[in-house]
Amino acid sequence: MRSDGLELVARDVSVQFEGLKALSDVTLAVPRGGITGLIGPNGAGKTTLINVLTGFQPVGAGSIELEGEPLNGIAAHKLRHKGVARTFQSGRLFRDLPVVDNLEVTGVGLGQTRRDAIAEAQRVLAWLGISSLANTIAGALPYTDERRVAIGRAIMCTPRYLLLDEPAAGMSEHESHDLAAIIRRIAGELNVGVLLIEHNIGLVLELCERIFVLDSGEIIEVGTPAEIRDSDAVRHAYMGTQRDELIPPIVAEAAVAS
Amino acid sequence: MSTRPSVIRQTIVTPIILIVALLIMAALTYQFGSRAFNRTAVEMFINIMVVVGLYVFVGNSGLLSFGHISFMCLGAYMTAWLAIPPVMKSITLKGLPAWLLHTQLPMWVATPISGLFAAIFALIIGRVIMRLSGIAASIATFGLLGVVNNVYSNWDSVTGGQGSIVGIPPTMNVWIGWLGATAAIVIAYLYSISRSGLALRATRDEAVAASASGINIVRERLIAFVVSAFIIGLAGALYAHFLSIVNPGAFYLRTTFVTLSMLVVGGMYSLSGAVSGVVVMSVLIELFRNLEKGISLGGHTIALPNGAQEIAIGAITIVMLMYLPTGLSRNREFSWRGWPLQRPLARPVQTALKELN
Numbered sequence: 001m002r003s004d005g006l007e008l009v010a011r012d013v014s015v016q017f018e019g020l021k022a023l024s025d026v027t028l029a030v031p032r033g034g035i036t037g038l039i040g041p042n043g044a045g046k047t048t049l050i051n052v053l054t055g056f057q058p059v060g061a062g063s064i065e066l067e068g069e070p071l072n073g074i075a076a077h078k079l080r081h082k083g084v085a086r087t088f089q090s091g092r093l094f095r096d097l098p099v100v101d102n103l104e105v106t107g108v109g110l111g112q113t114r115r116d117a118i119a120e121a122q123r124v125l126a127w128l129g130i131s132s133l134a135n136t137i138a139g140a141l142p143y144t145d146e147r148r149v150a151i152g153r154a155i156m157c158t159p160r161y162l163l164l165d166e167p168a169a170g171m172s173e174h175e176s177h178d179l180a181a182i183i184r185r186i187a188g189e190l191n192v193g194v195l196l197i198e199h200n201i202g203l204v205l206e207l208c209e210r211i212f213v214l215d216s217g218e219i220i221e222v223g224t225p226a227e228i229r230d231s232d233a234v235r236h237a238y239m240g241t242q243r244d245e246l247i248p249p250i251v252a253e254a255a256v257a258s
Numbered sequence: 259m260s261t262r263p264s265v266i267r268q269t270i271v272t273p274i275i276l277i278v279a280l281l282i283m284a285a286l287t288y289q290f291g292s293r294a295f296n297r298t299a300v301e302m303f304i305n306i307m308v309v310v311g312l313y314v315f316v317g318n319s320g321l322l323s324f325g326h327i328s329f330m331c332l333g334a335y336m337t338a339w340l341a342i343p344p345v346m347k348s349i350t351l352k353g354l355p356a357w358l359l360h361t362q363l364p365m366w367v368a369t370p371i372s373g374l375f376a377a378i379f380a381l382i383i384g385r386v387i388m389r390l391s392g393i394a395a396s397i398a399t400f401g402l403l404g405v406v407n408n409v410y411s412n413w414d415s416v417t418g419g420q421g422s423i424v425g426i427p428p429t430m431n432v433w434i435g436w437l438g439a440t441a442a443i444v445i446a447y448l449y450s451i452s453r454s455g456l457a458l459r460a461t462r463d464e465a466v467a468a469s470a471s472g473i474n475i476v477r478e479r480l481i482a483f484v485v486s487a488f489i490i491g492l493a494g495a496l497y498a499h500f501l502s503i504v505n506p507g508a509f510y511l512r513t514t515f516v517t518l519s520m521l522v523v524g525g526m527y528s529l530s531g532a533v534s535g536v537v538v539m540s541v542l543i544e545l546f547r548n549l550e551k552g553i554s555l556g557g558h559t560i561a562l563p564n565g566a567q568e569i570a571i572g573a574i575t576i577v578m579l580m581y582l583p584t585g586l587s588r589n590r591e592f593s594w595r596g597w598p599l600q601r602p603l604a605r606p607v608q609t610a611l612k613e614l615n
């Protein structure tokens with residue numbers, strides 16, 4: 001299942017927005033077939049890092065590598081063709097389209113005919129167990145279904161890497177549990193390298209093999225769930241948060257989406 | 259797994275309804291219309307071609323273009339060059355290359371060549387303009403209109419300058435007008451159900467998500483730009499045959515304004531909207547034209563001042579934009595299952611910061 005040292009890597013990446021250092025010297029690797037976590041307080045730079053890895057944000061310094069191939073300055077749509085897919089914190093579905101067509105757009109974007117793209121979309125929806133949503137207009141979906149459709153859109157034609165920006169935001173404990181199962185299957189069955197950004201830290205600790213902690217644009221800790229659970233630096237980053245609140249044993253808090 | 263009916267099966271009704279409705283109009287006009295009314299109908303069919311061409315680009319990309327009438331200009335002049343008898347050309351258009359001076363092509367050949375000419379021009383220009391986004395692209399298209407008008411107004415030896423070139427065989431009638439409109443509708447329909455059409459509408463509605471879906475925005479826009487230029491180039495060619503003269507003033511601000519109004523009134527994002535906008539506005543324009551000429555009421559002739567027509571078009575467009583921004587069609591197609599179904603009205607503007615979240 002785990003394969004051969006293949007990775008999507010950000011190396012010494014820095015990004016600056018008019019004076020604000022959003023990322024400073026960040027190095028992060030997402031191995032193929034595994035689940036990697038990225039946590040950090042609001043404004044830490046997590047989304048910025050995903051934008052860098054998916055070609056939406058040019059880097060000030062540093063480099064991006066996809067399985068050894070340097071990718072600096074490559075356009076977002078080309079990166080998707082190379083198999084780096086993502087979801088968005090704010091969903092960004094094509095709101096006027098039925099769910100199946102939301103997925104179809106990716107197939108078409110990747111070069112399939114409309115007929116093949118529709119077939120692939122139906123296959124992916126079935127794989128995710130949400131075939132019943134196929135003909136619903138995306139704008140009318142409840143929040144949690146929206147998240148699942150967004151994941152479906154991203155895994156069309158099976159990418160090599162999938163970067164999830166707060167996929168569990170607003171989900172109940174039960175729903176995030178289902179989501180966890182899906183994420184595991186994506187990494188395990190499809191051999192996709194998953195990067196999971198979540199405020200629901202319970203979910204991250206449960207799913208990820210390796211977790212990066214970002215604070216004010218810097219990686220302040222990297223480690224296994226056990227190491228992260230015990231880290232003083234991590235506790236400091238979530239200033240004012242009691243350790244027990246931050247890392248609930250199992251209870252997943254319904255994080256508020258930004 | 260239940261397979262959905264194919265995209266064509268689901269959507270083919272729309273172009274059929276439109277084409278049949280226009281056929282009925284053409285037949286009624288031919289049967290009962292006066293000579294003047296026939297001319298009005300032909301003009302309407304040509305406007306349908308132009309507005310449907312505009313729809314291909316504006317409707318699918320969401321970018322406003324002020325430059326498409328320059329493709330009409332290109333098509334019309336190309337037809338003039340190809341279709342005017344050599345004897346006349348050699349007097350008025352001395353600057354033409356010898357081989358062109360000695361050709362005379364029938365309408366059936368000159369028209370597609372004119373469309374292709376406009377399309378190739380769009381391909382070259384579009385490579386630059388389509389890289390711009392939003393308002394910058396719209397302004398650039400306006401620049402294109404100005405540049406083309408300037409060249410055609412001043413290159414006397416080839417275009418006859420400000421004056422008109424005469425001598426294009428006046429071979430238009432309602433049937434050919436209908437055929438032209440049909441061709442435009444079929445091309446626009448095929449484009450909008452194509453992969454490129456779907457991809458371009460995705461960029462229109464969620465540009466960032468479209469890029470993340472692997473779509474090359476610049477490329478898809480360019481394809482629509484070229485297809486729309488081809489359709490409008492054809493319209494220009496038929497317009498030249500209709501008037502039998504061409505002059506650069508006919509392809510400038512007034513036509514740009516009127517055709518965009520038609521598209522807005524009908525509903526920018528639907529093919530049915532493009533066609534119905536032209537039909538409705540043509541009726542209104544004809545009405546005001548007659549009112550400007552004056553109607554007699556019990557011995558008195560009451561006439562609106564000249565220019566009332568333009569003011570009325572402007573007022574109608576503004577009212578539409580204020581109260582019905584999705585146009586008469588509400589951006590829906592005549593029983594078109596798929597894209598524009600129930601599009602919500604104005605959407606809150608996204609801040610730059612939100613852009614990439």
Ligand SMILES: Nc1ncnc2c1ncn2[C@@H]1O[C@H](COP(=O)(O)OP(=O)(O)OP(=O)(O)O)[C@@H](O)[C@H]1O
Pocket residue numbers: 017018020022040041042043044045046047048049089258610611
């Ligand atoms: N396009 C931009 N222009 C200017 N500043 C930006 C831009 N994008 C992000 N920022 C700033 O960079 C910092 C990092 O933002 P980012 O969205 O990456 O944080 P985040 O970790 O994803 O936060 P959240 O958990 O709230 O989603 C923030 O201070 C944000 O205001």
Ligand SMILES: [Mg+2]
Pocket residue numbers: 046047048089165615
């Ligand atoms: Mg974020």
